Amino acid sequence: MTVDALQARFRPGDRVQVRRAYPLGHVRTPWYIRGHHGVIERLCGAYPNPEELAYARDGLPRQPLYRVRFLQRDVWPDYAANAHDTVDIEIYQHWLEPDERGVP
Amino acid sequence: MSDQHDHPHETSPDGAEHLTYHQAMEIAVRELLVEKGLLSAGEIRRQVEDMDGRNAGLGAKLVARAWVDPAYKARVFENGNAAAEEVGLDHGAYKLVVVENTPQVHNVIVCTLCSCYPRWLLGLPPDWYKSRNYRSRVVREPRTVLHEFGLDLPEHVTVRVHDSTADMRYLVLPMRPAGTEGWSEERLATLATRDSMIGVALADSPGS
Secondary structure (H helix, E strand, O other): OOOOEOOOOOOOOOEEEEOOOOOOOOOOOOHHHOOOEEEEEEEEEEEOOHHHHOOOOOOOOEEEEEEEEEEHHHHOOOOOOOOOOEEEEEEEHHHEEEOOOOOO | OOOOOOOOOOOOOOOHHHOOHHHHHHHHHHHHHHHOOOOOHHHHHHHHHHHHHOOOHHHHHHHHHHHHOHHHHHHHHHOHHHHHHHOOOOOOOOEEEEEEOOOOEEEEEEOOOOOOOOHHHHOOOOHHHHOHHHHHHOOOOHHHHHHHOOOOOOOOOEEEEEEOOOOEEEEEEOOOOOOOOOOOHHHHHOOOOHHHHHOOOOOOOOOO
16 A cells, blocks of 8 residues: 655654755755754645656655754854844755754 | 848747747747647636736735734634635635744745745745845845845844745734724735735834
8 A cells, every 4th residue: 555645753843954965856955954953843744745746756655844943053154143043944854864963 | 012022020029039948848838738728828818817916915914814813813823824715815725834023033935946935925926036146145144135125123033034945835924013003904904015924024114
C-alpha cells in the first residue's frame, strides 16, 4: 500500500538543522538557510513534494511542511540589529534533521 | 498600394521579436491549450480580467473585521482561508497564514525564490516585490529596507521576516491606527493599505 503522506517527525518547539545539501534542480529550500539551526514554529500540513512536481511526477507521498524560525544573528554573523529578530521560512521535512548540538 | 509592394511589413507592433524564452513558452502553451480544447480563449481572458481586477481592498476587508471583532481575529490566526470566506472573500487555493503586528513585533513578507503573494486578497504583486533588490535584501537587512520605505521601527521591536517559499501565503494584520475609535469596518478598511499588509508600512492614520 502506498503511503499518502509521511508522518510528521517534528513538533513545534523542536530544534532542527537544515540539511547542508546542494542538489541540482527545482528546490524550495533557499540557499542562504542551508546548514542553519532553527526552531519549528508550526506544522503547516503535508504537501506534494515540489521537487518532484516540478518534473511532472506526483510528488507523493506528501511531505510534512513546517515553518521554521531562525534568529537573524545566527543566519547572518554580522547582523547587528535586535538579537530577537527572526526570519521564518517554510521548509519540507526531508530538508530537516534534529539539532544534534543539544539544548543550549 | 502598388503592385511592387514587396517590402517586409512590421508584423509585431509590441516588439514580439524580442520575446524572452518564457514569454514565448507562455504563448505556445496557451495556444496549445486552446487548440486542444482544454481551455477557451474566452476563459483565459476572463481569468486575466479577474486577476487584474483584484486589489488590496479585498484583504482590507479581513483586516478591518479583525480590528473590530476580537473573536473573528482569533479565527483569522486559526484558519485564514475560512476567515476570508467569512467576510465574503475567496477561500484561495493556498493556505493563508495571517501574522499580527503588535507594539512588540513587526512582520514583513517576502518570497526570496520568486514572487509568492496572496494574489486573491491583494491583487498582483507590485514590481518592487518581485525585484531581486527587495527579495535579496529584506531577509538580509530588513530594517534598512524598511527605512528606505519610510518605516523606522524602534530598536526594541522584534522584526520577523517571513520567507514565503512553499505552500503558504502570508498577510500581515497591521496595527489598528489610533484615533479610529467607533469607526465602521468600511471606513477602517480604507486605512489598511496594500503595503501595510505586506509589512513595509504601517496602516494609514486618519487624515494621512
